[in-house]
Amino acid sequence: MYRWLLCFRYLRTRYIALASIISVTLGVATLIVVNSVMAGFSAEMHERLHGLASDILIECHTSGGMPDPEGHIEEIMKVCGDEVVGSSASVHVPAMLGIEFNGQLITRHVNFVGLDPETYDNVSHFGRYLLHPENQSQVKFDLREDGFAPDRDQFPESGWNYRRARVAYERAFAVEQARIDSLRAPSGISTSDDMGPSIHIAPPSNIFKDTEGATASEFDPAVEQYPGVILGISTCSSRMRDEQNNVKDHYYCRPGDDIRMMFPNASDNPKVVNQKFTVVDMYESGMSEYDSTFAFCRLDQMQEFRGMIDPATQARSVTTIQLKLAEGADLNAVRDALRRRFPPNIYAYNIQTWRDMQGPLLAAVRLETTILNILLFLIIAVAGFGILATFFMIVVEKTRDIGTLKALGASGGGVMSIFLTYGLLLGFLGSGAGLVGGLLFVDHINEIATVIENITGQEVFDPTVYYFTEIPTIIHPFTLVWVMAGAVGIAVFSSVLPALRAARMHPVKALRFE
Amino acid sequence: MNSEIVLRAQNVYKSYHKDRIEVPVLRGVEFEVTAGLITALVGRSGSGKSTLMHLLATLDQPDRGEIHFRGERIDNATSARRDSYRNHDIGIIFQFYHLLPELSAVENVLAPTMIGRSAWNFFRHRKEARRRAEAMLDRVGLLHRASHKPSEMSGGEMQRAAIARALMTDPALLLADEPTGNLDTETGLDILKLLTEINQDDGLTILMITHDDSIAEAADRCHRMQDGQLRQGIPELLIA
Numbered sequence: 001m002y003r004w005l006l007c008f009r010y011l012r013t014r015y016i017a018l019a020s021i022i023s024v025t026l027g028v029a030t031l032i033v034v035n036s037v038m039a040g041f042s043a044e045m046h047e048r049l050h051g052l053a054s055d056i057l058i059e060c061h062t063s064g065g066m067p068d069p070e071g072h073i074e075e076i077m078k079v080c081g082d083e084v085v086g087s088s089a090s091v092h093v094p095a096m097l098g099i100e101f102n103g104q105l106i107t108r109h110v111n112f113v114g115l116d117p118e119t120y121d122n123v124s125h126f127g128r129y130l131l132h133p134e135n136q137s138q139v140k141f142d143l144r145e146d147g148f149a150p151d152r153d154q155f156p157e158s159g160w161n162y163r164r165a166r167v168a169y170e171r172a173f174a175v176e177q178a179r180i181d182s183l184r185a186p187s188g189i190s191t192s193d194d195m196g197p198s199i200h201i202a203p204p205s206n207i208f209k210d211t212e213g214a215t216a217s218e219f220d221p222a223v224e225q226y227p228g229v230i231l232g233i234s235t236c237s238s239r240m241r242d243e244q245n246n247v248k249d250h251y252y253c254r255p256g257d258d259i260r261m262m263f264p265n266a267s268d269n270p271k272v273v274n275q276k277f278t279v280v281d282m283y284e285s286g287m288s289e290y291d292s293t294f295a296f297c298r299l300d301q302m303q304e305f306r307g308m309i310d311p312a313t314q315a316r317s318v319t320t321i322q323l324k325l326a327e328g329a330d331l332n333a334v335r336d337a338l339r340r341r342f343p344p345n346i347y348a349y350n351i352q353t354w355r356d357m358q359g360p361l362l363a364a365v366r367l368e369t370t371i372l373n374i375l376l377f378l379i380i381a382v383a384g385f386g387i388l389a390t391f392f393m394i395v396v397e398k399t400r401d402i403g404t405l406k407a408l409g410a411s412g413g414g415v416m417s418i419f420l421t422y423g424l425l426l427g428f429l430g431s432g433a434g435l436v437g438g439l440l441f442v443d444h445i446n447e448i449a450t451v452i453e454n455i456t457g458q459e460v461f462d463p464t465v466y467y468f469t470e471i472p473t474i475i476h477p478f479t480l481v482w483v484m485a486g487a488v489g490i491a492v493f494s495s496v497l498p499a500l501r502a503a504r505m506h507p508v509k510a511l512r513f514e
Numbered sequence: 515m516n517s518e519i520v521l522r523a524q525n526v527y528k529s530y531h532k533d534r535i536e537v538p539v540l541r542g543v544e545f546e547v548t549a550g551l552i553t554a555l556v557g558r559s560g561s562g563k564s565t566l567m568h569l570l571a572t573l574d575q576p577d578r579g580e581i582h583f584r585g586e587r588i589d590n591a592t593s594a595r596r597d598s599y600r601n602h603d604i605g606i607i608f609q610f611y612h613l614l615p616e617l618s619a620v621e622n623v624l625a626p627t628m629i630g631r632s633a634w635n636f637f638r639h640r641k642e643a644r645r646r647a648e649a650m651l652d653r654v655g656l657l658h659r660a661s662h663k664p665s666e667m668s669g670g671e672m673q674r675a676a677i678a679r680a681l682m683t684d685p686a687l688l689l690a691d692e693p694t695g696n697l698d699t700e701t702g703l704d705i706l707k708l709l710t711e712i713n714q715d716d717g718l719t720i721l722m723i724t725h726d727d728s729i730a731e732a733a734d735r736c737h738r739m740q741d742g743q744l745r746q747g748i749p750e751l752l753i754a
Contacts, residue, residue, distance in 0.1 A: 002628035009616035404612040407573060408679075409601025410629045411593065507573045511612065 002405070003414065007422045010394065011429075017422075020390050021430040023383030024487050028434025029441060031376045031483045032475070036442045038369045039479070040472030045365065047125075048287040052294070053354035054088070054123035054322035055331055058338065061348040064266045065091065065308055065317035072321055079341045080334045086122030086324035090115045091302045093319065095263035097295060099236055101252045108235050110295045112263055114302025117141065123324040126296075129285045130230065131155070132255070141228030141298050143280045148255055156254050163256035163278075167222040226258055227301045229277035233284040234292035255279050261295070266306040266317065273305050331355065380487050384494035387426060391419055391498035402502050403510025416503035423495025427488035435484060442473050518584075520687050520719050521547040521570055526579030528565055539565045541742040543579070547687065552713050552720045554730035557739030563723045566739070567691050570721070571606055572596040584686070601630040605680025609692035611672040613664040619675045620660040623647040626683045650678035654708060670701035677708065681718075688712075690722045694729055706732055 011017060058076075060066040069089040077084060095112035098105055117139045121127050127136050131149040134140075143163065149155040156162070236259075237251045253259055257279050264270040277297060284291055299318070303309055308317040325334060331353040338351045355362060395402070402415055441448065449460040449471060461471055523545040529538045539562040547553050547570075557563045568574040569581060572588055581589040588599055600606070605626075613622045624647045628636055636643065651657045654674040664672055673693060680688055690709065694702030710732055712718050722733060730736050738745045 002625055004633065005621065005628065006614070006616060013616055400612060401614050404614060405625075405629065406597075407571065407600060407606050407608075407612070408626045408629050409597045409599075411597045414629065508568050511573070511608070 002410070003418045003421050006418050007425050010422055011425060014390075014394060016390050016393070017426055020383060020387040020426055020491075021433065023386050024380060024427060024430025024491060025434040025437060027376060027380035027383055028431045028483055028487045029438035030379065031373065032435065032438030032480065033441050033445070034372050034376060035369070035479045035483070036438075036473040036475050037445070037471060038365075038372065039474040039476055042365055042369070043474050044286070044472045045361075048285045048290070049358045049361070050125075050354055052124050052126060052129075052285060052287075052290050053357060054086075055325040055329075055354060056323040056334055056338065057350075057352050057354065057357065058321040058323070058342070059092070059350045059352075060319050061350065063264065063268065063270060065319040066321075066349070067310070067315060067317045069316070069318045069321060075341065076321070076323065076338065079337050083325045083329040083334050084323050085326050086119070088116055088119035088123045088322050089318040090120065090299055090320045090322065091306065091308065091318050093263045093302070093306065095261050095295065097231070097235055098260040098262065099252045099257075100259075106252050109293070110232070110235055110261075111293050112261060112302075113294060113296045114299040115296055116299045120322075123322040126283075129283050131233075131282045131284065135281050139230075139281075141230070141280050141301075143225045143228065143256060143278055148281070154249060156251060158255035160256065162254065163225075164222050166256065221258070225278035225280070226276045227278070227297060228280035229259065229261065230281045230283050230296040231259070231279055232291040232294040233282045234288060235295060236279070236282070253279055255281055261297075263306070266308045275305055377486060377490075380490050383430070384490040387423060387491055387494040388497060391423065391495050392501070394422075395419065395498045395502045398502075399505065399510050399513040402505050403507045403513065406505075406507035407511065412503040415505075416499040419495050419499035419502055420492060423492045423499070424488065426495075427491025430491065431484045431487035434487065435480065439475065442475060445471050445473055518549040519546050519582075520549045520584060521721070522582045523566065523570060524580045524582070526566070526569060526576045526581065528562075528569060528574070528576050539742055540569075540576070543742070543744055545570075545737060545744055547719060547721050548735065549686075549719050550713075550717050551734040552710065552722060552732065554733030554736045555721065555723045555739060556725065556727060556730045556736060558725060561739040562742045563725075563739040564691060567689055567721070567723050571604060571689050572599055598630075601626055602683050603686055605683065605685040605688045607673065607676045607680050607688070607690045607693050609695040611664070611669075611676045611696075613672055613675055613679075615664050618661050618663055619656060619667065619671075619678075620644070620647050620651060622664070622675055623650050623678045623682050625679060630683060647678070647682060650681050651675070653681065653712075654678045668701075669697050670704060673697065673701075673705050674708065677705075677712075681712070686719060688718055688720045690720060692724055693722065694726065695724070702729070 058072075066072060073087050073089070076087070091114035093112050093114075095110050097108040097110045099108070100106075115126070121139070127139050130136050130139060132144055132147060133150065134144065134147070144159050146157065146159040146161045148158040157165075231253075236253045237249050239247060239249050242248050258276055259279055260274065260276050262272050262274050265273050283294060283296065300316075303316045303318075309315070310317075323334075325331060335351055335353050335356070342349050342351065405415055405418075406412075453459055523543050526540050526543040526545075527538070528540040529536045531537070543562075543566060545555075545566065555563045555566065565574070569576050569589065572581070572591075576589055579589075580587055583599060583603060588596065591599070613619075614625065617625065624643055627643045627647070631639070648657060648660060651660055654677050656671060656674045656678065659667055659671055659675070664675070667675065673696075677693075688709075693709065694705050697705060706729060709720055709722070713720050722729070724730055
């Protein structure tokens with residue numbers, strides 16, 4: 001009992017111990033905040049990485065792809081049917097995206113995916129990241145009337161409404177241009193000097209000259225569309241700040257515009273397929289790697305364009321089979337089983353889990369989290385040294401009291417436990433205050449970030465870099481437990497040496513201590 | 515009169531070492547404390563009387579010889595037994611009081627009980643213990659100072675609180691090391707009177723260590739410590 005009484009009294013009267021408590025508090029609070037933010041980032045990143053990638057990806061490296069995907073899926077189900085809850089076949093091909101913008105051609109290298117709209121959502125969260133709400137529930141490659149990105153103020157008008165207005169403008173522009181040309185031609189006035197250095201704005205047909213001959217010439221863009229394509233939002237836009245430092249997105253094309261895709265066909269002697277598409281939606285996962293490199297069209301159209309249909313049997317080939325596994329399934333075990341079924345010395349297949357594909361990135365985040373935890377625990381360790389120094393001072397200061405306690409019958413262990421209990425109390429108080437402070441910080445992290453931005457004028461999380469509006473945080477109870485236990489453990493461990501010294505003190509020497 | 519020997523030192527030797535030089539302090543001390551009496555141990559500074567008291571209180575161990583408490587050899591007992599001996603069997607008061615500064619007077623008096631019992635046991639009997647502590651404070655005339663910290667008390671009051679603390683566990687023997695040594699004459703006499711009253715009223719055996727011959731006059735028996743050895747006799751003769 002006297003241990004607790006003395007500990008509480010020491011706590012109330014030894015203000016130097018507060019310094020130790022504050023160090024522990026800051027360390028614990030920082031650890032909780034950093035771990036919560038890192039967990040939030042990590043979960044967000046996992047979700048976005050996993051959003052497009054299925055659990056298992058079987059890619060065929062040959063240009064013609066793998067024939068008979070249904071047969072492959074049957075074989076896969078024989079190997080690991082219990083674990084598979086969804087499958088989808090698709091064609092992945094490198095492509096060149098061409099966007100006409102203000103009379104100029106913008107080109108981007110993209111990973112062009114032909115997907116099956118009926119099954120692709122079974123293996124990924126593809127639909128979730130589309131801008132049109134109706135496409136989110138059921139993806140369609142037909143252009144919708146309007147209603148894209150309803151939660152964005154800046155998103156330009158898109159869809160059929162926009163397409164019709166654009167076509168009408170282009171036609172009026174062409175008529176007017178023809179009238180001006182007819183007026184100028186007889187007088188022989190040259191206008192080249194009057195044009196100036198500004199960009200020549202011309203209708204898109206100037207650059208995308210139709211190559212499909214008579215059929216294309218009959219195409220009416222006001223009522224018809226090309227095959228639909230969904231573009232990763234960063235393939236056709238750029239994000240920057242305006243003069244007022246507000247973040248603005250600039251779109252080179254939007255749903256309703258036509259773009260061109262150039263990609264190799266599936267023959268052994270590949271030739272470039274040059275095909276026009278109509279943008280029907282955009283994909284925004286928040287992962288710049290995906291948003292800036294992916295474009296999607298329908299699988300059957302892709303197979304036709306690339307010549308992946310056997311003329312004799314009408315059998316269609318694919319390049320990729322994606323699998324969704326049951327919750328809790330062992331991804332690596334399924335991958336290894338499939339590798340045994342499709343050995344690489346026979347099949348030119350690359351079988352990977354989504355973690356294998358993002359391995360370096362995930363490993364980097366894990367390493368970063370581990371290093372941050374080590375560094376932050378060092379802060380608490382420094383606080384531990386503070387406790388050690390403080391306790392040694394208190395033991396020296398309390399030498400005569402230690403002698404008195406021993407004269408009254410206190411054992412060495414009893415005296416030792418006073419200081420261990422004192423360390424325990426400091427640890428509990430410090431980490432308890434840190435827990436409360438850390439949780440409050442995490443709870444109000446966005447408001448705090450706003451205050452910091454207002455004070456410093458610098459954005460804490462620049463939206464041109466990070467594609468989220470709020471800082472993601474996740475508090476894992478287990479993290480709280482190990483941070484608290486670690487902090488209390490360090491506090492108690494730091495008090496062991498002073499406590500041992502107190503316990504071993506000779507009572508007579510202690511009583512005579514000046 | 516009860517002539518039971520409460521405490522006995524047999525042929526006790528104790529030396530200290532300083533810079534590899536052995537300094538003998540006690541040289542074959544033979545000493546007894548009889549139950550119910552006030553025994554004084556007088557001697558000049560450095561004569562070894564405090565060292566002998568520390569050995570008798572098991573705060574230190576003799577190089578040779580034995581200490582017996584009621585027939586039980588106590589100097590080489592286990593650490594737990596020696597702790598229990600100091601906690602239950604004897605009470606100690608010091609020249610410099612040695613009250614714990616963080617605790618109030620009543621908490622200081624309760625300290626031996628808190629030390630001697632487990633937290634749960636103390637918690638269960640806390641009211642009874644507190645009543646006894648207040649009774650002890652009342653016995654030494656300090657109840658009105660029960661909630662005061664040592665820093666708020668005079669030297670005489672602190673020594674009274676120390677006496678109350680020493681009496682808390684109802685010990686068989688009170689060891690008083692220069693109980694008046696840090697007090698003015700008048701306050702010292704008050705403390706001496708209090709100890710005498712306790713001896714007479716409660717029959718508590720007291721061993722008083724002092725350098726002051728006038729204090730030793732109040733004792734029933736007196737031992738003079740000289741060069742690490744004892745001379746025994748009645749106080750008047752020894753003091754004369």
